[in-house]
Amino acid sequence: MINQTTQVFKALSDANRLRILNMIVEKPLCVCEITDILELATSTVSKHLSILRDSGLIVDEKNGKWVNYRINSSIDDEYIQHLHFLLRNWLKDSKDIIRDKQRARVSDRNEICRRQ
Numbered sequence: 001m002i003n004q005t006t007q008v009f010k011a012l013s014d015a016n017r018l019r020i021l022n023m024i025v026e027k028p029l030c031v032c033e034i035t036d037i038l039e040l041a042t043s044t045v046s047k048h049l050s051i052l053r054d055s056g057l058i059v060d061e062k063n064g065k066w067v068n069y070r071i072n073s074s075i076d077d078e079y080i081q082h083l084h085f086l087l088r089n090w091l092k093d094s095k096d097i098i099r100d101k102q103r104a105r106v107s108d109r110n111e112i113c114r115r116q
Helices: 002-012 015-026 031-038 042-055 078-089 095-106 109-115
Strands: 058-063 066-071
Touching: 002 015, 002 042, 002 078, 015 031, 015 042, 015 058, 015 066, 015 078, 015 095, 031 042, 031 066, 031 095, 031 109, 042 058, 042 066
Parallel strands: none
Antiparallel strands: 058 066
16 A cells, blocks of 8 residues: 555656546547647656556547547546545646646647658
């Protein structure tokens, strides 16, 4: 239990990971969409996603050629369920979070791949 708690707090201790969590509350996103929105290197985003996945906060699902990342809503841990609720309300007034969510809503992975 303490190990998972440590992983969760580690996952929440980075601003970019908080931004990712707030984006995928809007809709599942792939690495290229998250990379485009955050304007970070793919390897950096992949590392952040790995930490979030290892903490149990998110899950990945293969969908054709895409791997979609979404909030893990099936987890039984009561504390993580509370964190998911809090994520929807924390930082909601942050300009970065508002911008990220807006960009996530209209993100088009096909267009992003064409540009790359």
